[in-house]
Amino acid sequence: MAVYTDVNEDQLRAFLAEYDVGTLLSYKGIAEGVENSNFLLRTSGGTYILTLYEKRVNRDDLPFFIGLMDHLALKGLSCPLPIERRGGGHLGELAGRPAAMVSFLDGAWLRKPQVQHCREVGRALAEMHNAGHDFAIRRKNGLTVTDWRPLWEGSRERADEVQPGLRDEIDEELAALEQNWPSGLPEGVIHADLFPDNVFFIEDRLSGLIDFYFACNDFFAYDVAICLNAWCFEADGAFNHTKGMALIDGYNTVRPLQPAEAGALPLLARGAALRFFLTRLHDWLTTPEGALVVKKDPIEYLRKLRFHRQVASGSEYGLRAKDLIS
Numbered sequence: 001m002a003v004y005t006d007v008n009e010d011q012l013r014a015f016l017a018e019y020d021v022g023t024l025l026s027y028k029g030i031a032e033g034v035e036n037s038n039f040l041l042r043t044s045g046g047t048y049i050l051t052l053y054e055k056r057v058n059r060d061d062l063p064f065f066i067g068l069m070d071h072l073a074l075k076g077l078s079c080p081l082p083i084e085r086r087g088g089g090h091l092g093e094l095a096g097r098p099a100a101m102v103s104f105l106d107g108a109w110l111r112k113p114q115v116q117h118c119r120e121v122g123r124a125l126a127e128m129h130n131a132g133h134d135f136a137i138r139r140k141n142g143l144t145v146t147d148w149r150p151l152w153e154g155s156r157e158r159a160d161e162v163q164p165g166l167r168d169e170i171d172e173e174l175a176a177l178e179q180n181w182p183s184g185l186p187e188g189v190i191h192a193d194l195f196p197d198n199v200f201f202i203e204d205r206l207s208g209l210i211d212f213y214f215a216c217n218d219f220f221a222y223d224v225a226i227c228l229n230a231w232c233f234e235a236d237g238a239f240n241h242t243k244g245m246a247l248i249d250g251y252n253t254v255r256p257l258q259p260a261e262a263g264a265l266p267l268l269a270r271g272a273a274l275r276f277f278l279t280r281l282h283d284w285l286t287t288p289e290g291a292l293v294v295k296k297d298p299i300e301y302l303r304k305l306r307f308h309r310q311v312a313s314g315s316e317y318g319l320r321a322k323d324l325i326s
């Protein structure tokens, strides 16, 4: 679910009066998503998504998220365009929450992405990286290697309840990643959560990217690693080399990975798997039974992590020899 805060019609009409979007025709809560409350609005001016930012989103980060969507959309990337208020700015307040409206994107996310979709995602990711290069605001990644230990400390004592031996395995993994995490790779604005549910397609054509609420400044190749994890494993847990190759080829057509980035990919993919494992484990252990949110399985990401740990070379992800040699 993702309607944590209810909105009544009077509140909504008062909120909309601050925008040049016409009058309200209908609205309904959107069940998907986990972080914020989202509503689909129809007005005499068009169709919009209204988001009320919930507790896990830091208010100070909102100018970055909203400014970034505005920047990317104006650069021609297909992503939601924040709607400006009559008095300027994009952020308002509704039902006691910070709130903003963005344009509605057509399309739907794919439950079973195929090879050609992975290629499209790779290309769109690189386009986003290029388009973000002159975005003026910076945001540190709040879930990078230095943040994993405090997150782990919150779950560590109960980890063996989820799988026996997990505590020792993650202790070792975390120490290895902290010691070997790369530095000096090309960086810029990354999406940091470009999972299939955040990418829309119309038939086989990618129609847009959404959900920029984990976006931050970090290594571009880390974003590629997040996508390899999210797009290129099959339901049985096997890594699909053909999908990996397509995703990397699609990326390279727009922004060729440098050899240092390609060489770091196995480690970055391990780190990316650990990052999602840790947030899922935290939610798994803390979300009360009966809460209206779908808990995501941490073990899926533990399996991905184990796969990356035994990867000897980037060629196992589909990198070609020329990508790996400087």
Ligand SMILES: Nc1ncnc2c1ncn2[C@@H]1O[C@H](COP(=O)(O)OP(=O)(O)O)[C@@H](O)[C@H]1O
Pocket (backbone or CB within 6 Å): 002, 030, 032, 033, 034, 035, 036, 037, 038, 049, 080, 102, 103, 104, 105, 106, 197, 198, 210, 211, 212, 213
């Ligand atoms: N601009 C948009 N156009 C169309 N649908 C959208 C748009 N933004 C969000 N949605 C819908 O709302 C759902 C939740 O949005 P998302 O940003 O992923 O929420 P959360 O940040 O809470 O995870 C999406 O799965 C999609 O169905």
Ligand SMILES: N[C@@H](CCOP(=O)(O)O)C(=O)O
Pocket (backbone or CB within 6 Å): 033, 034, 035, 193, 195, 197, 198, 211, 276, 279, 280, 296
């Ligand atoms: N993609 C993350 C969870 C974040 O969910 P989103 O709805 O904000 O994309 C995961 O799969 O763990």
